[in-house]
Amino acid sequence: MEDVEKNLRERLTKVAQCLWDDGLVSGTAGNISARIPGTNKCIIKPSGFTMCELKPEDFIIVDIYTLSVLEGKHKPSIETPFHTTMYRIRSDVGGVVHTHSHYATVFSIAGVELIPMGMVLYFAPKLAKGVGIAKYGDPGTEQLASNIGVALETKYAALMPHHGAIAVGKDVEEAYVNAKMVEELAKLQYEVMQIGKPQPLPEETLKSFIDSKHGKV
Numbered sequence: 001m002e003d004v005e006k007n008l009r010e011r012l013t014k015v016a017q018c019l020w021d022d023g024l025v026s027g028t029a030g031n032i033s034a035r036i037p038g039t040n041k042c043i044i045k046p047s048g049f050t051m052c053e054l055k056p057e058d059f060i061i062v063d064i065y066t067l068s069v070l071e072g073k074h075k076p077s078i079e080t081p082f083h084t085t086m087y088r089i090r091s092d093v094g095g096v097v098h099t100h101s102h103y104a105t106v107f108s109i110a111g112v113e114l115i116p117m118g119m120v121l122y123f124a125p126k127l128a129k130g131v132g133i134a135k136y137g138d139p140g141t142e143q144l145a146s147n148i149g150v151a152l153e154t155k156y157a158a159l160m161p162h163h164g165a166i167a168v169g170k171d172v173e174e175a176y177v178n179a180k181m182v183e184e185l186a187k188l189q190y191e192v193m194q195i196g197k198p199q200p201l202p203e204e205t206l207k208s209f210i211d212s213k214h215g216k217v
């Protein structure tokens, strides 16, 4: 196994455990992947596994254009279509994380947009571009993949109606942080809405976050 691939498998396993420990996924729900840099391949979670039981060798390598399995003994995630869509349409995306985190799912069902507010964004500055809301698509379908592609044409996270959230990043660690902060943002907004109207950060601040190198503090 090449070093790059081995390294990615180990990093995916670590991120999977973090998602589990954070409570952002439960049961066999949620999926993650990483692009193998400089190739048309990505490494993705197998279907039917909990995030806490994954071992590096369980992940599957698929072709991002044909979706065919190139390596692996398990079935790839049923959401392989939207992971591969993101790698095809966004050359800057190196990692994709999909969760069923609770508050993000609540907002996705209500169809209420997340407001870019609070210092949550300092740690996930790309979310200052806003969190999209994809059109509804059934799980595992090309329609869902296509709807997510539209919602994430320029953004780094989106709510998936009746389902959960998706976040992308330059690598799987950044996608994980974005997914976690989407949930933090949703929880914060839910609580703010109990006592008042959520206010976005000033436009200039949001712009400075987008242009900044924050996030690694």
Ligand SMILES: [Zn+2]
Pocket (backbone or CB within 6 Å): 029, 030, 098, 099, 100, 139, 163, 164
């Ligand atoms: Zn899902």
